[in-house]
Amino acid sequence: MLSEPSAATVRATLPVVGAAIGEITERFYARLFAAHPDLLRDLFNRGNQATGTQRQALAGSIAGFAAHLLDHPGRRPDALLGRIAHKHASLGIAPEQYPVVREHLFAALAEVLGEAVTPEVAAAWDEVYWLMANALIAIEKRLYERGGGPGExxxxxxxxxxxxxxxxxxxxxxxxxxxxxxxxxxxxxxxxxxxxxxxxxxxxxxxxxxxxxxxxxxxxxxxxxxxxxxxxxxxxxxxxxxxxxxxxxxxxxxxxSEPYGDLVLDAGPDTPLLLASAGIGVTPLIAMLADLAAAGHPGPVTVVHGDRSPADHALRADHQSYAGKLPGAAVHLFYERDAGPGEHTGLVDLAGVDVRPGTRAYLCGPLPFMRAVRTQLIGKGVAPADVHYEVFGPDLWPAAGSREPAV
Missing domain, CATH: 2.40.30.10 (Translation factors)
Incomplete structure (x- = not known):
């Protein structure tokens, strides 16, 4: 929990920090890689650095964490922290790296905001940083213990x-x-x-x-x-x-690395499931279907996938085969072109898809696709807490301004 004096300071400065967070994170990465060039070469995704998506994701996570502390005192944003911790564990992030990040992040904060970063402001945001960092360190420690430790x-x-x-x-x-x-x-x-x-x-x-x-x-x-x-x-x-x-x-x-990730099946045998994917986002959902088929899942399963064409649909045969082994499965395939009998032409649209009460949904694909599907699911009565997602690459959902990611 953020202390009362720090909460007041963070609340007062969050609009200023939030407005500058993109520039702050850009300066942060420049400083970090200048001091530790090996991190860019051997750890960070150079493509994401080139496009700026990693900076956007970091900015969104910091601002989102601070906003959550203010909006929900005493309650951690476990979904946000869990997703970050799983990614960190897959990269082998160690506790001793957090002080290094803090050093360059706060130097960037001071460079961008100048005299606005008073000792009181620095202390308040330092408290935010260590609340987030220590929570991540604890979660990552548990993940390492479960998986046999960091390493390859x-x-x-x-x-x-x-x-x-x-x-x-x-x-x-x-x-x-x-x-x-x-x-x-x-x-x-x-x-x-x-x-x-x-x-x-x-x-x-x-x-x-x-x-x-x-x-x-x-x-x-x-x-x-x-x-x-x-x-x-x-x-x-x-x-x-x-x-x-x-x-x-x-x-x-x-x-x-060992396997990590928090988009995992977590449902009882009778829970209605909806697995929606687009493009290469099909891959984690194929594993889910394989698992459900092997277990003989008796509950209803709705399978939704969108792609450019059947020829572009990776693992299409597996997708259909696993779904065919489930007695309660309904399959809806959407293709922009060359759709066959029983398939739909166009983008994924759930208007004609039966979504049962109590459905738990799992989404993976481009961010616009997941936002659209999530909106349609909520419109059909699915609880926001029952819509789970995976983003390939930096998670830009929080960076888009939503304080309620679909997890």
């Missing part, structure tokens, strides 16, 4: 399957021959590759195979430089996705 393990690629023109699935087994930790459907792993310039970049990929298998399976969409980042900067080609597509084949070895 070597995995050999045993199979490579081309799903579409731009999506490849990799199946891997541990090089050491040891047991494979069971994951929860919907989780992801960090994958580290060494790029031609020597950078050891990490990316997170959802596990798209069934939990309980002795292999790890993830599916990678090749990211091209179309579109732009959150601040209008041109988006570069995905370094890691293109490297995996071009250079990784059976017999090659990759380093993977």
């Amino acid at each position: 393990r070597e995995w050999e690629v045993v199979e490579r399957v081309r799903e579409t023109a731009d999506v490849v699935t990799f199946r891997l087994r541990p090089v050491d021959g040891g047991p494979v930790t069971r994951f929860r459907a919907g989780q992801y792993v960090s994958v580290r590759v060494t790029l031609p310039d020597g950078a050891r970049q990490l990316r997170q990929y959802s596990l798209s195979g069934a939990p309980g298998e002795n292999l790890r399976q993830f599916s990678v969409k090749r990211v091209t430089g179309s579109g732009s980042g959150g601040d209008g900067a041109p988006a570069p080609d995905g370094e890691v996705s293109n490297h995996l597509h071009a250079h990784v084949h059976p017999g090659d070895v990759l380093k993977l």
